[in-house]
Amino acid sequence: MTASENPADGPVIELRGIDKSFGPVQVLHGVDFEVHAGEVTALVGDNGAGKSTLVKCIGGIHPFDSGEYLFDGSPVHVGSPRDAAALGVEIVYQDLALADNLDIVQNMFLGREKKRGLILDEYAMEELAAETLAGLSVRTVKSVRQQVSSLSGGQRQTVAIAKAVLWNSKVVILDEPTAALGVAQTQQVLELVRRLADKGLAVVLISHNMNDVFAVSDRIAALYLGRMAAQVKTRDVTHAQVVELITAGRSGDLGIQQANGNGAKA
Numbered sequence: 185m186t187a188s189e190n191p192a193d194g195p196v197i198e199l200r201g202i203d204k205s206f207g208p209v210q211v212l213h214g215v216d217f218e219v220h221a222g223e224v225t226a227l228v229g230d231n232g233a234g235k236s237t238l239v240k241c242i243g244g245i246h247p248f249d250s251g252e253y254l255f256d257g258s259p260v261h262v263g264s265p266r267d268a269a270a271l272g273v274e275i276v277y278q279d280l281a282l283a284d285n286l287d288i289v290q291n292m293f294l295g296r297e298k299k300r301g302l303i304l305d306e307y308a309m310e311e312l313a314a315e316t317l318a319g320l321s322v323r324t325v326k327s328v329r330q331q332v333s334s335l336s337g338g339q340r341q342t343v344a345i346a347k348a349v350l351w352n353s354k355v356v357i358l359d360e361p362t363a364a365l366g367v368a369q370t371q372q373v374l375e376l377v378r379r380l381a382d383k384g385l386a387v388v389l390i391s392h393n394m395n396d397v398f399a400v401s402d403r404i405a406a407l408y409l410g411r412m413a414a415q416v417k418t419r420d421v422t423h424a425q426v427v428e429l430i431t432a433g434r435s436g437d438l439g440i441q442q443a444n445g446n447g448a449k450a
């Protein structure tokens with residue numbers, strides 16, 4: 185276990201004072217954000233608050249204008265998704281980007297196929313795909329050779345998450361993974377999200393669903409109009425306070441200490 189896998193240690197990712205504009209429009213204003221190993225950090229905020237933009241800065245898709253990006257405590261330059269992947273940062277988007285006409289193994293290794301010489305090592309990929317799914321206690325998928333088009337929404341989300349953790353990821357960012365799912369499938373995906381953190385990964389969960397946020401997160405980071413309104417321990421806040429943070433950018437009865445994520449430990 186490396187230092188970053190111990191939740192008692194510092195954040196895996198720490199962003200300080202991130203500013204980001206698109207042309208004349210400033211979308212992120214001095215945003216500080218931390219994610220910790222072994223924890224689920226829910227990133228919440230109203231439509232247009234800047235959640236996707238922040239995550240795309242973390243994933244190297246958008247360069248930010250100013251601010252610092254620290255990984256395991258050291259400053260890094262993440263200028264492309266490849267840089268982010270090299271650090272072990274993977275983003276699973278809501279629209280998933282799985283190829284329907286390919287099977288689970290082909291999807292999980294798409295663009296990063298294992299080869300023996302010039303030949304695809306189908307057996308090794310099959311085994312690793314099955315191992316990864318089993319390691320995440322995913323039992324709903326019958327065969328790793330199943331076409332992705334035949335999977336349910338929850339199974340697709342599961343495959344997309346398994347694909348992200350296949351590459352020794354340290355940080356997995358999930359963009360609204362339950363948005364299109366029914367009750368039972370949402371439950372399965374949330375359990376998987378929790379297991380990822382329990383295995384030592386740092387998980388960021390973008391969500392509009394307060395029930396999901398409170399069911400699975402350890403911390404909540406609330407963006408309001410491109411500013412970080414608060415980062416708090418989930419156990420230190422109520423639904424009503426989080427809703428206030430999202431809709432008004434503050435919560436009257438939330439202490440400054442907590443708003444800075446330094447709330448008293450229970």
Ligand SMILES: Nc1ncnc2c1ncn2[C@@H]1O[C@H](COP(=O)(O)OP(=O)(O)OP(=O)(O)O)[C@@H](O)[C@H]1O
Binds near residue numbers: 206230231232236
């Ligand atoms: N490529 C872009 N060019 C110009 N403006 C952009 C671009 N991407 C995002 N924006 C603007 O930045 C702001 C924040 O958008 P962003 O998608 O980050 O919000 P969000 O919190 O993820 O919202 P939602 O919950 O609706 O997905 C919005 O006003 C949006 O119009």
